Amino acid sequence: MWRRFGDVAFGSLIGVAITLEAVPLAVLTWRLARRAADELAVPELQATLVGTVASTALGLVLVTGYVLAYQVVSEGRERWLRERREAWVARWIRIMFRGEPPPPGPLDRPAAEALLEVREVLRGTEGEEVAQLVRRYGLAEALRRRAGAGSVSQRLEALEGLARARLPETLPDVVALMGDPEPALRVAAARTAGRILAETPPGPVREEGAEAFARALQRHRLPAGVVEEALLLVEDAAPSVVAHLLHGPDATEAGIRAGLEAVGRFKLLGSLEEAASFVGHRDPEVRAAALRALARMAYVPPDAQGAVLEAIRDPVGFVRVNACRAARLLRPEEALPALWERLGDPSWWVRRAAAEAMARMGEAGAAQLRLAAREHPDRYGRDMAAQALRDAGLGEAA
Amino acid sequence: MATVLVIEDEWVLGQVLEQVLGTAGHDVVMARTLAAARERLRAGGVDLVLLDVNLPDGSGLEFLQELRGELGVRVPVLVLSGMKQEDSVVRGLELGADDYVTKPFSPRELLARIGRWTRG
Numbered sequence: 001m002w003r004r005f006g007d008v009a010f011g012s013l014i015g016v017a018i019t020l021e022a023v024p025l026a027v028l029t030w031r032l033a034r035r036a037a038d039e040l041a042v043p044e045l046q047a048t049l050v051g052t053v054a055s056t057a058l059g060l061v062l063v064t065g066y067v068l069a070y071q072v073v074s075e076g077r078e079r080w081l082r083e084r085r086e087a088w089v090a091r092w093i094r095i096m097f098r099g100e101p102p103p104p105g106p107l108d109r110p111a112a113e114a115l116l117e118v119r120e121v122l123r124g125t126e127g128e129e130v131a132q133l134v135r136r137y138g139l140a141e142a143l144r145r146r147a148g149a150g151s152v153s154q155r156l157e158a159l160e161g162l163a164r165a166r167l168p169e170t171l172p173d174v175v176a177l178m179g180d181p182e183p184a185l186r187v188a189a190a191r192t193a194g195r196i197l198a199e200t201p202p203g204p205v206r207e208e209g210a211e212a213f214a215r216a217l218q219r220h221r222l223p224a225g226v227v228e229e230a231l232l233l234v235e236d237a238a239p240s241v242v243a244h245l246l247h248g249p250d251a252t253e254a255g256i257r258a259g260l261e262a263v264g265r266f267k268l269l270g271s272l273e274e275a276a277s278f279v280g281h282r283d284p285e286v287r288a289a290a291l292r293a294l295a296r297m298a299y300v301p302p303d304a305q306g307a308v309l310e311a312i313r314d315p316v317g318f319v320r321v322n323a324c325r326a327a328r329l330l331r332p333e334e335a336l337p338a339l340w341e342r343l344g345d346p347s348w349w350v351r352r353a354a355a356e357a358m359a360r361m362g363e364a365g366a367a368q369l370r371l372a373a374r375e376h377p378d379r380y381g382r383d384m385a386a387q388a389l390r391d392a393g394l395g396e397a398a
Numbered sequence: 399m400a401t402v403l404v405i406e407d408e409w410v411l412g413q414v415l416e417q418v419l420g421t422a423g424h425d426v427v428m429a430r431t432l433a434a435a436r437e438r439l440r441a442g443g444v445d446l447v448l449l450d451v452n453l454p455d456g457s458g459l460e461f462l463q464e465l466r467g468e469l470g471v472r473v474p475v476l477v478l479s480g481m482k483q484e485d486s487v488v489r490g491l492e493l494g495a496d497d498y499v500t501k502p503f504s505p506r507e508l509l510a511r512i513g514r515w516t517r518g
Contacts, residue, residue, distance in 0.1 A: 089410050093417045117410045124504025 006070055013066050017059035024052035081110055088114030092133075096126060105137045112139055116164040123199065134165050144173050156188050163192040166199035171209045178216040187226050190217065194233030197241070210237050214244030218255040227258040238266050246274050253283045260289035264296030272297060276304030284316040291322035300329045312338045317347045324353035332364040343372050343381030351381060355388030366394045399423040400445035400516040405435045405461075406478065407453050411501070415448065418505040424512070431455045436469070444473055446516055448499075451479040451490075459493055466494035474515035478503070 031048045034040040088111045094100040096118070107115065116139070119130040134140055143165065146158035159177070162170050174196060177189035193213050200206040213234075217227050234241050245251065245259030260278060263271045275297075278290035291311060294300050300308055308330060311323035324342055327335040335357070342354035358365040358372075372385035389395060402419050406412045407430045419426045427444065429435035432455050438444065447465070451458040458477065465471040474496040487498045497511050 086409070089413055093413055097417045097421050118414065121408075121411045121414050121502050122505070123502040124506055126505045127502060 010066065013062060017063050020055045020059035024055040028052045084110035085114045089117060092118045096129065102133060107137050116161055120164040131167055134167065140165055140167050140170055144170055147177060152182055152184060155185055159188045159192045163195045166196050168196060168200040168205055171196045175212045175216050179220045186220060186222060190222055190226055190230040191233060194230040197237040198233060198235040200237065206237055207240055210240035211244050214241050214248055215250050218250045218252045224254055224258060228261050231258055231262040238262055239268050239270055242268060242271055253286055256286050257289045260293045264293035267297055272299065273301055276301045279304055279307040279311055284319050287311060287314065288319045288322045291326045295322065295325040298329060300326060305330055309334060309338055312342060317350060320345065320350045321353040324350060324357045328357035328360045332361055336365065336368045340368060340372060343376050343384055344378035351384040355384045359388045359392040359394060401425040401427060401443055402446050402448055402512065403427045403429060403435065403438055403444045404448045405429045405453065406450045418508065422509050432461050439469060439471055446473055446512060447475045449475055449477050451477060459490060462493045462495060476511060
């Protein structure tokens with residue numbers, strides 16, 4: 001991070017140093033060739049050699065000197081900026097909490113960064129007061145402009161500023177940047193949009209924003225991890241975003257998966273029935289995500305119980321694993337026979353999930369697991385049952 | 399008014415908390431690391447702890463366990479964290495936290511929560 005500025009000067013200097021080395025080397029090569037053809041006297045060749053060495057040394061001295069000087073200047077500049085920023089943070093805090101009058105605009109960079117840093121940690125009434133200061137000094141507008149044009153690093157910095165400011169009116173611009181050709185900007189824009197949505201109060205603006213955000217997440221095919229992270233950032237706006245991800249006109253499988261993950265992680269009870277409706281989806285990863293959501297929420301709606309039982313025999317292994325985990329929430333008389341069967345599954349992971357589910361199903365599950373440890377027809381099933389009993393502290397099979 | 403030990407390493411957040419709590423009439427003691435917090439708690443006189451989850455020399459939640467166990471601290475502890483997910487909140491409360499405040503925070507809400515634990 002020490003080369004945050006001075007890139008042009010450094011590039012030019014390297015160009016000069018290489019020229020200082022390359023040109024004398026070319027001359028030397030030419031003269032050596034002439035000497036080899038006996039057209040050149042030895043003293044002239046020696047002079048060229050000394051000139052080449054001196055030129056190379058000068059190039060090295062220039063580069064080393066620049067790097068050392070840059071380090072010193074850069075550290076001093078960083079320290080100065082940090083101290084100025086800290087002084088401004090203290091001043092903004094006095095303005096906020098002690099009624100000191102705000103300074104006249106425009107703000108220089110340390111003052112603007114400090115204001116955004118204070119905004120980043122506050123919400124509620126005081127947070128809104130800082131947001132008003134951000135608007136008053138035109139910072140949002142400037143950040144919006146910088147996020148839309150310029151170098152990638154400047155645009156990323158502007159997006160970070162917008163994420164700190166969290167002003168609802170900037171959401172449409174940020175959502176539009178989720179479709180930028182530069183991948184790093186798309187990711188940063190998704191995170192920023194998530195943080196702005198989290199701060200947008202409930203109402204039509206948030207609903208519109210949630211819909212546009214969900215549509216952009218699906219349309220621009222962001223990586224699944226980024227989508228899930230962005231959904232974690234939206235906080236209270238998650239139900240609206242998830243509803244659009246699951247049932248919007250542009251719903252994609254990746255978007256549905258991310259939505260189902262959010263349903264489970266946030267325990268969105270209002271979306272429980274919708275999540276359950278995806279247990280029979282054609283895409284195995286969607287089926288697994290729906291089962292995982294039910295398991296996380298520790299409830300399977302009555303209408304979905306048949307689908308969960310069916311999923312225990314799914315042809316795809318990781319779906320069976322998640323189905324076993326969700327099956328512990330069903331009535332023991334229905335779930336235990338299916339889980340018993342899965343103790344003989346060819347996959348270690350499914351056997352393990354089945355045994356763990358049984359161990360968590362109270363006395364009925366423990367009794368069945370003890371029986372399985374002794375009498376299950378599959379020897380791997382017996383071993384897994386015995387292991388799960390030990391791990392759960394339920395004693396030995398006998 | 400109470401003596402509040404704020405265990406927080408983020409400089410800006412620490413400054414804001416100090417100002418918010420100080421303006422409300424509380425005595426504020428800042429600790430940027432768990433080591434400094436341990437020392438301050440041994441000295442006594444703290445009425446409430448405001449604890450960040452991620453600190454440079456360890457996890458705030460593990461420190462919470464230590465507070466309630468080894469150090470035998472019984473004063474109210476409010477956990478301050480950026481994580482709003484139910485699991486994180488539940489984990490903090492299970493480990494002995496009395497309340498949970500998420501970042502970014504509302505000063506009014508924070509003061510109301512602190513007031514609840516320091517009244518009487």
